[in-house]
Amino acid sequence: MDNKNILSVRDLSVNFRLRHGDLPAVRNVSFDLAQGERLGLVGESGAGKSVTGFSILGLVSKPGYIAGGQVLFQGVDLASMSQEQLRDIRGNRISMIFQDPMMTLNPVLTIGTQMVETLMAHRRITRRDAEIIALDKLRKVHISSPERRLKQYPHELSGGMRQRIVIAIALLTEPALIIADEPTTALDVTIQAEIMDLLLHLCRAERMGLILITHDLAVVSQVTERIAVMYAGTIVEMGKTADIIGYPSHPYTRGLLAALPQSANGRRLNQIPGSMPSLRSIPSGCAFQNRCSSCEEVCRGSVPILEPKQKGCLAACHLLD
Amino acid sequence: GCGEQKKEEAPKAESAVAGKTLRLAIDADPVSLDPHVQLSGGMLQYSHMVFDPLVRWTKDMKFEPRLAESWEQVDPTTLRFHLRKGVTFHSGNPFTAKDVAWTLARLKQAIDYKGLYEPFGEPVIVDDHTIDIKTVRPYGLTLNMCTYIFPMDSAFYTGTDDKGLPKDANVKTEYSFANGNESGTGPFMVTSYEPGQKWVLKRFPNYWDKDTGNVSEIVLTPITEDATRVAALLAGDVDWIMPVPPQDYARIRATEKVKLITMPGTRVITFQMNVNRVEAFKDKRVREAFVRAVNNVGIVQTIMKGDATPAFQNSPQGYAGHIADLAPLYDLEKAKQLMKDAGYEQGFTVSMIAPNNRYVNDEKIAQAVAAMLAKINVKVELRTMPKAQFWDEFDAQVADVQMIGWHADTEDSANYIEYLNACPNKETGWGQYNSANYCNAKVDELVLAAGGETDMAKRAAMLQEAERMLYDDFAFIPLHWQMLSWAASNKVANAEEIINVMDFPYFGDLNME
Amino acid sequence: MQFIKRFANSYLLFSFLRDPVAVTSFTVLLILGVASFAAPLIAPYSPYDMHTIELLDSEKPPVWQPGGDTRFVLGTDTQGRDMFSTMLYGMRVSILIGFGAVALQAAMGIIVGLLAGYRGGRIDSVLMRMADVQLSFSTYMVAIFFGALFQATFGMGAYADLAVPMLIVVIGFAEWPQYARTVRASVLAEKRKEYVEAAKVIGLSPTRIMWRHILPNTLTPVLVISTVQVANAIMSEAALSFIGLGMPVHKPSLGSLIKAGFDYIFSGSWWITIFPGIALVVLILSINLLGDWLRDFLNPKLYKG
Amino acid sequence: MRETLVSIQNVSKHFDISGGLLDQLSLSGGRLTRTRTLVRAVNSVSFDIRSGETLSVVGESGCGKSTLGRTVLGIYPPTDGTIHYRGRRIDNLPPKGWLPYRTRMQMVFQDPYASLNPRMPVRKILEEPVRFHNRGIKDNEVKDRVADVMLQVGVDPDWADRFPHEFSGGQRQRISIARALVVDPEFIVADEPIAALDVSIQAQILNLLMDAQESRGLTYLFISHDLSVVRHISTRVAVMYLGTLCELAPVKELFDNPRHPYTRALLSAIPRLGNKGFEHVRLKGEIPTPINLPEGCVFHGRCPKVHERCIKEVPIPVDHGGGVFVACHAAEEGLV
Amino acid sequence: MFAFIIRRISQAVLVMLVISVIGFAIKQNVGDPVREITGISVSAAEREQLRDQLGLNDPFPVQWARFLGKAVQGDLGNSFYFKRPALEVILSKAPATLELVLATSIIIVLLSVPMGIYAAVKPKSWLSRLFMGASIVGVSIPVFLTAILLIYIFSVGLGWLPSYGRGQLVTLFPGWDTGFLTKDGLLHLVMPSLALTSIMLPLFIRLIRAEMKEVLESEYIKFAIAKGLRPWRVLLVHGFKNTLMPVITVGGVQLGTMIAFTILTETVFQWKGMGSMFIEAVERADSSLMVAYLVFVGFVFVTVNTVVDLIYGLVNPMVRVAGRK
Numbered sequence A: 001m002d003n004k005n006i007l008s009v010r011d012l013s014v015n016f017r018l019r020h021g022d023l024p025a026v027r028n029v030s031f032d033l034a035q036g037e038r039l040g041l042v043g044e045s046g047a048g049k050s051v052t053g054f055s056i057l058g059l060v061s062k063p064g065y066i067a068g069g070q071v072l073f074q075g076v077d078l079a080s081m082s083q084e085q086l087r088d089i090r091g092n093r094i095s096m097i098f099q100d101p102m103m104t105l106n107p108v109l110t111i112g113t114q115m116v117e118t119l120m121a122h123r124r125i126t127r128r129d130a131e132i133i134a135l136d137k138l139r140k141v142h143i144s145s146p147e148r149r150l151k152q153y154p155h156e157l158s159g160g161m162r163q164r165i166v167i168a169i170a171l172l173t174e175p176a177l178i179i180a181d182e183p184t185t186a187l188d189v190t191i192q193a194e195i196m197d198l199l200l201h202l203c204r205a206e207r208m209g210l211i212l213i214t215h216d217l218a219v220v221s222q223v224t225e226r227i228a229v230m231y232a233g234t235i236v237e238m239g240k241t242a243d244i245i246g247y248p249s250h251p252y253t254r255g256l257l258a259a260l261p262q263s264a265n266g267r268r269l270n271q272i273p274g275s276m277p278s279l280r281s282i283p284s285g286c287a288f289q290n291r292c293s294s295c296e297e298v299c300r301g302s303v304p305i306l307e308p309k310q311k312g313c314l315a316a317c318h319l320l321d
Numbered sequence B: 001g002c003g004e005q006k007k008e009e010a011p012k013a014e015s016a017v018a019g020k021t022l023r024l025a026i027d028a029d030p031v032s033l034d035p036h037v038q039l040s041g042g043m044l045q046y047s048h049m050v051f052d053p054l055v056r057w058t059k060d061m062k063f064e065p066r067l068a069e070s071w072e073q074v075d076p077t078t079l080r081f082h083l084r085k086g087v088t089f090h091s092g093n094p095f096t097a098k099d100v101a102w103t104l105a106r107l108k109q110a111i112d113y114k115g116l117y118e119p120f121g122e123p124v125i126v127d128d129h130t131i132d133i134k135t136v137r138p139y140g141l142t143l144n145m146c147t148y149i150f151p152m153d154s155a156f157y158t159g160t161d162d163k164g165l166p167k168d169a170n171v172k173t174e175y176s177f178a179n180g181n182e183s184g185t186g187p188f189m190v191t192s193y194e195p196g197q198k199w200v201l202k203r204f205p206n207y208w209d210k211d212t213g214n215v216s217e218i219v220l221t222p223i224t225e226d227a228t229r230v231a232a233l234l235a236g237d238v239d240w241i242m243p244v245p246p247q248d249y250a251r252i253r254a255t256e257k258v259k260l261i262t263m264p265g266t267r268v269i270t271f272q273m274n275v276n277r278v279e280a281f282k283d284k285r286v287r288e289a290f291v292r293a294v295n296n297v298g299i300v301q302t303i304m305k306g307d308a309t310p311a312f313q314n315s316p317q318g319y320a321g322h323i324a325d326l327a328p329l330y331d332l333e334k335a336k337q338l339m340k341d342a343g344y345e346q347g348f349t350v351s352m353i354a355p356n357n358r359y360v361n362d363e364k365i366a367q368a369v370a371a372m373l374a375k376i377n378v379k380v381e382l383r384t385m386p387k388a389q390f391w392d393e394f395d396a397q398v399a400d401v402q403m404i405g406w407h408a409d410t411e412d413s414a415n416y417i418e419y420l421n422a423c424p425n426k427e428t429g430w431g432q433y434n435s436a437n438y439c440n441a442k443v444d445e446l447v448l449a450a451g452g453e454t455d456m457a458k459r460a461a462m463l464q465e466a467e468r469m470l471y472d473d474f475a476f477i478p479l480h481w482q483m484l485s486w487a488a489s490n491k492v493a494n495a496e497e498i499i500n501v502m503d504f505p506y507f508g509d510l511n512m513e
Numbered sequence C: 001m002q003f004i005k006r007f008a009n010s011y012l013l014f015s016f017l018r019d020p021v022a023v024t025s026f027t028v029l030l031i032l033g034v035a036s037f038a039a040p041l042i043a044p045y046s047p048y049d050m051h052t053i054e055l056l057d058s059e060k061p062p063v064w065q066p067g068g069d070t071r072f073v074l075g076t077d078t079q080g081r082d083m084f085s086t087m088l089y090g091m092r093v094s095i096l097i098g099f100g101a102v103a104l105q106a107a108m109g110i111i112v113g114l115l116a117g118y119r120g121g122r123i124d125s126v127l128m129r130m131a132d133v134q135l136s137f138s139t140y141m142v143a144i145f146f147g148a149l150f151q152a153t154f155g156m157g158a159y160a161d162l163a164v165p166m167l168i169v170v171i172g173f174a175e176w177p178q179y180a181r182t183v184r185a186s187v188l189a190e191k192r193k194e195y196v197e198a199a200k201v202i203g204l205s206p207t208r209i210m211w212r213h214i215l216p217n218t219l220t221p222v223l224v225i226s227t228v229q230v231a232n233a234i235m236s237e238a239a240l241s242f243i244g245l246g247m248p249v250h251k252p253s254l255g256s257l258i259k260a261g262f263d264y265i266f267s268g269s270w271w272i273t274i275f276p277g278i279a280l281v282v283l284i285l286s287i288n289l290l291g292d293w294l295r296d297f298l299n300p301k302l303y304k305g
Numbered sequence D: 001m002r003e004t005l006v007s008i009q010n011v012s013k014h015f016d017i018s019g020g021l022l023d024q025l026s027l028s029g030g031r032l033t034r035t036r037t038l039v040r041a042v043n044s045v046s047f048d049i050r051s052g053e054t055l056s057v058v059g060e061s062g063c064g065k066s067t068l069g070r071t072v073l074g075i076y077p078p079t080d081g082t083i084h085y086r087g088r089r090i091d092n093l094p095p096k097g098w099l100p101y102r103t104r105m106q107m108v109f110q111d112p113y114a115s116l117n118p119r120m121p122v123r124k125i126l127e128e129p130v131r132f133h134n135r136g137i138k139d140n141e142v143k144d145r146v147a148d149v150m151l152q153v154g155v156d157p158d159w160a161d162r163f164p165h166e167f168s169g170g171q172r173q174r175i176s177i178a179r180a181l182v183v184d185p186e187f188i189v190a191d192e193p194i195a196a197l198d199v200s201i202q203a204q205i206l207n208l209l210m211d212a213q214e215s216r217g218l219t220y221l222f223i224s225h226d227l228s229v230v231r232h233i234s235t236r237v238a239v240m241y242l243g244t245l246c247e248l249a250p251v252k253e254l255f256d257n258p259r260h261p262y263t264r265a266l267l268s269a270i271p272r273l274g275n276k277g278f279e280h281v282r283l284k285g286e287i288p289t290p291i292n293l294p295e296g297c298v299f300h301g302r303c304p305k306v307h308e309r310c311i312k313e314v315p316i317p318v319d320h321g322g323g324v325f326v327a328c329h330a331a332e333e334g335l336v
Numbered sequence E: 001m002f003a004f005i006i007r008r009i010s011q012a013v014l015v016m017l018v019i020s021v022i023g024f025a026i027k028q029n030v031g032d033p034v035r036e037i038t039g040i041s042v043s044a045a046e047r048e049q050l051r052d053q054l055g056l057n058d059p060f061p062v063q064w065a066r067f068l069g070k071a072v073q074g075d076l077g078n079s080f081y082f083k084r085p086a087l088e089v090i091l092s093k094a095p096a097t098l099e100l101v102l103a104t105s106i107i108i109v110l111l112s113v114p115m116g117i118y119a120a121v122k123p124k125s126w127l128s129r130l131f132m133g134a135s136i137v138g139v140s141i142p143v144f145l146t147a148i149l150l151i152y153i154f155s156v157g158l159g160w161l162p163s164y165g166r167g168q169l170v171t172l173f174p175g176w177d178t179g180f181l182t183k184d185g186l187l188h189l190v191m192p193s194l195a196l197t198s199i200m201l202p203l204f205i206r207l208i209r210a211e212m213k214e215v216l217e218s219e220y221i222k223f224a225i226a227k228g229l230r231p232w233r234v235l236l237v238h239g240f241k242n243t244l245m246p247v248i249t250v251g252g253v254q255l256g257t258m259i260a261f262t263i264l265t266e267t268v269f270q271w272k273g274m275g276s277m278f279i280e281a282v283e284r285a286d287s288s289l290m291v292a293y294l295v296f297v298g299f300v301f302v303t304v305n306t307v308v309d310l311i312y313g314l315v316n317p318m319v320r321v322a323g324r325k
Ligand SMILES: Nc1ncnc2c1ncn2[C@@H]1O[C@H](COP(=O)(O)OP(=O)(O)OP(=O)(O)O)[C@@H](O)[C@H]1O
Pocket: A016, A023, A025, A043, A044, A045, A046, A047, A048, A049, A050, A051, A052, A061, A062, A063, A064, A215, A279
């Protein structure tokens, strides 16, 4: 494969072991990420975006397990690593940013502690030096009077500030890749704009890869270079941002874009009927078949695979050729 | 802070050097160091350890000289005592007749004793070691009462303490000098005490009686819980326990390293049938039926495990009023017949109260009696309660049938009848515990007369007659005399010799291996 | 009918049947409960019937021991009462008190918790201060207080007859704050939910919203703590009886049976205390196990007050 | 112009969160002082809602949108100001007096999971308001009415006996709307009714709301922070900041020509499909809490156009013509 | 802070007022102390006189007012039995109870923390199941039964451990004799503290497990793992520190329960602390001591809970800044 790719996810499947059997949350997901590239992962709630993001670092929580596939990071397969080995990667080569900054920071530890411990887990470094690095990163994310912040507790800060601190923590070890799982959904638009702006600039400046997980197509389109659209556990379409936004090919992507209220003129919005099937009862064949207006026999028969369609996009649909 | 840690000498380590330690567990410890603060078994046990009486009872209810070497009846109201010479108090003061007079005067002031010493007049000091004890009228129990005269160190107890309070004050509920300090002539001195927790008594080195026991130290621990007390003995944590719960007699008897000593006691357990509350009790046949329905021999055998003496009268054996040949009364058929005759074939309902922590197995006995009365169709509403609440209820006579146990402070038959069976009389105080309201003038007369009688044989005859009257009249439901019991480890050599029917073992005489 | 169907198909039943511990403890509990309430039918003797009690039968060991009597399978106590019968009756008293006390606790706690949580403000602070004060005394303290008080006010006379209701009141009273706090906490959580607002917008009265809408949603934690509380109540009763403030010996509960036998444990008559002891432990254990399962199943985040 | 349905005048809503008397007391400088802590959630807001229109309220989290909506519906009594419904004053009515208005004014909530009572089957949820407001109504009538509404919102009436947890989020929101519609209201406060829903479902619910408005002639007070949605469905838009009204304008006017500096910042921050990067108006500082409201214009601490007057003087909404009201000194002085 | 202190003080005062009233009501009824301090043959008149002297014949409110008046000056009355001020008696018994509670608490802390954490981290392992099973059996056995069984097995049966009392004591400083410093004292401590532990430990294991489980599911734990921290740091620093708060709160409330359980434990083991003193005082109708004990325990309870709340504030930064809600 292309050696420029720092991350290659190959046929990744993640299941949740539940009382009534396994629940396939992510099915055969594959994508690549080049050095410094920004990829957006979009889709509805429950589409498997977060699980995909978490499984890269082996973080899927308890009943979940990686049922198959590889996660090649700089050529090594993370999916087959032990937790102990993964610890060297986590927070070091790959950092994560979570959705809710209220919940991500430990309420009983100071910001300083939570930053320093990350550095000390990965570098042979004194506390003093770790603090100096921490201060530097806090400045990078435009936190005012960073010295004071180190001694503060999370609840003493506003939501936007907290999320910037989470980003600062992610930057501490100068990772090659940041996975951001809905980093702004809990925040207001004005703050969202700030945070996204910050992330974008940092990634550009430090040549860090970014996987941005969100359900907001607009946000993704402003930040990332490529977009992967997920539906019911699989990627249904992937391609350059401008292509996906401008010329969506998969019916789901098209429907999604059409459903967005974009102007004051159209009264009725284009709606996709029904809702995403529960993972327990994904229909055989194309998962989107029941909501697709142009569903045909072939869609019920076999699962469409993700393959290049017109305009260089990859799409998983039987009806496009 | 705790910078300077003063290590208290460990009792065990010390005793190994100095001699024998007796670890003693009692159900309740003495309430004070002042022997006059309360008249109770515990205080008398204490008094015999720390003080010496003028005379004391022997095991077979004879008088044994202690601080009085000898005595003679000078006239019907005067008893002359020749006191032992060379005796010193724990304080070092010499013991003289003055101390006896002082002690007697104090006894006459003490709430618990003033009644008992009411017949006593001013004593006359003849010389340092001779004293005449006077009574205001001829009195048959003068010597009995002298067993309660434990001479106290008059010099030691005179004056005021550092709080400015008189040292001789006899105070029941608060601090007093005498409550916290002692100076007696007895075999042991109190070296430390924490009420309810632990007492340490050391041998008094100048004790006058040289050829006696070898115990050099007593560590007394109160253990209220019966089972725990027994367990402590069995586990070897203590050497001597008293009392022993009857249910554990068998086990202790069966255990190698410990021994059980029992002795028929003098505390009689009875039920009183209140004639004022239940009309039927005025009918002698009903009373008889009740008495006959109760299988007190059975109770002794089962609940008391045979370790009690079935009673048909108040006075135990050895007491003047005791009648040796009274027949057992239990006869269920006859009882039923009597009920029928009295017109109560269908029975009736009575209320009954009993304490649940005062006498041995009190609650179970009451239950058993209730069950027995059920057989003659008497429905018993039984309530049992802790002794703290019992006495008020008893005095208020809240129930038709009430349990009471009695031990004569004077070790004499008259005392039982005076308190339990005499016609209630507020002025004389007689019949204070007669919740049956039973009243038989003849009995009262006999007992009153016996009080002034100094001829012991005549006196006994009068008391026996009174007892027989009560027996014939079915005045109360007699149950049994409680067994006294002690248990000791085999380290204790002469346990049998030091115990007595009054339940104050003479630990001064104890020998240990 | 539909309810039964719903229940039969429910996940509750399904997961219950799949958990052997739950099934076993439920069965045991059911047997104990039925046996004790059918005691007059099952028990060979009645410990309340003085006529049948023979003192001479006392302290008979269980049948399999030397000296055992076939009439008394588990032996007799010091009064000659059949242990088996006495235990059945005793268990009935224990269960009655346990459930009665919890019913009382729950009723008081729910009313107070609901009022405090829903009304808030002054009522809330007054009620919760009361609960704080009440909690400052532990159950045993309260029970000792009231036990002594009851004994004293009603005199011992009525005591034996009143002992059961008294213990129910005492134990019930001692623990209502547990419920009040739990209910209040969940009311506070529920109150903020939008369905309550929806009910307000409909125009329903506060009382109706409280009882019809909020209350049913607070019952899950109530159910969960109830199992623990029943076990605790039975245990409290036993402890009270053990220190002499509970059931009188002639109307025994398991606790007073244990107490009555305690003095005999070293003398070899172990069955007088051990059998009721086992019965008590099995009873409490099965309730606790069942409660554990229920908690795991319902898994409500028990609101901390 | 259409008639005014709801008229809100100088409405303020303050919450006293100082707790009991004890919590209000504090020792300062050796003296006992009593301080009350007020959350000034809504401060002197005035506007009219006209019959048949959709008036949207936008603003950032905590700016008092929901509080305003609830105050209008009488869930919170206003601290100050008056509310009229069809010319009748309603804010001071006793609970009984509110009853007739309960069928006219209804509400749809944000969280489809919390807005339905989990212990009630859908039938009960929908029937309760009907029965409550129509004493003695016949059973079939209730059933029919509920079935009608269910059909209208697109939920199969056969499912009425199910409990809320058996439905998906979108369906629950439909049921929630059905509950509002079942009493046949004319005015609905929709408090972020789509914020918790997925994009594809959002469109369904928005369509449903718009259809219902059309067929029943409803008036909406639509609360949202999603500006693109607001732009899509509103007739007029009110922008709030820290409990005060910044700007009120017809939707087109507001989006094409925002006048208040805050409105501008807000609009510039909306993510737009296909834009590269962010060119939003950066605001300095953080949103103050409504507990310590700044003096003067509440926005002055963050405003790029701030000048002296803003710090001292509270701006009042000024008519800029064309139905545009702006509360800003700078806009008033033509500096924007 | 100010409100917190005032509230606590007023709560303490209220608690103690209530206790004193109830205590007094019982005192009136628990029995006649005069009976207990006089011999049985003392005449009724003498007794009445003594009762007058002790003020026991005054009406309830008078007695109560007198009690309050003195209590304000720190005088809780005089124990009839000990013939000393009740407070003094209680203080002299307090070390025994405190040592028992302390030993128990130490065992509980040492065991419940690792066991609770383990059971939360590995809920399915057999060891966790064992812990949880044992703990549920533990709470199901009444403390007095446990105590009896312990004595039966270890003292009477095996003879390994002393059956009663505190054993050999060493004076730590005047007023405090400790059993912690001698082998004998420690041996005596084993069974009573085990009995007490058996009922309290399960509670804490379950609490810690439940809290820990909840915390482990939180986002910040996930974040801590994602930062690549070592597992022990994630568990102890990030997980347990957050678990600590509810545990501390419950711990404070449980102290009341523990004190109540000491009554039973001390009675069975004849541990001469406040608990057995109280039971004995009830038996002896030593009413002043009873009331004093109840008031004292109420005071201890309120104090401990206040301290717990203060500690809570130290651990939980949110409380520290905001002041208690
Ligand atoms: N711990 C878990 N146990 C069981 N199922 C889980 C668990 N976590 C996730 N799932 C399932 O995996 C599926 C995908 O979840 P995921 O969190 O990846 O969705 P998402 O696309 O991130 O959605 P959202 O936008 O809501 O975050 C969901 O259907 C969910 O039910």
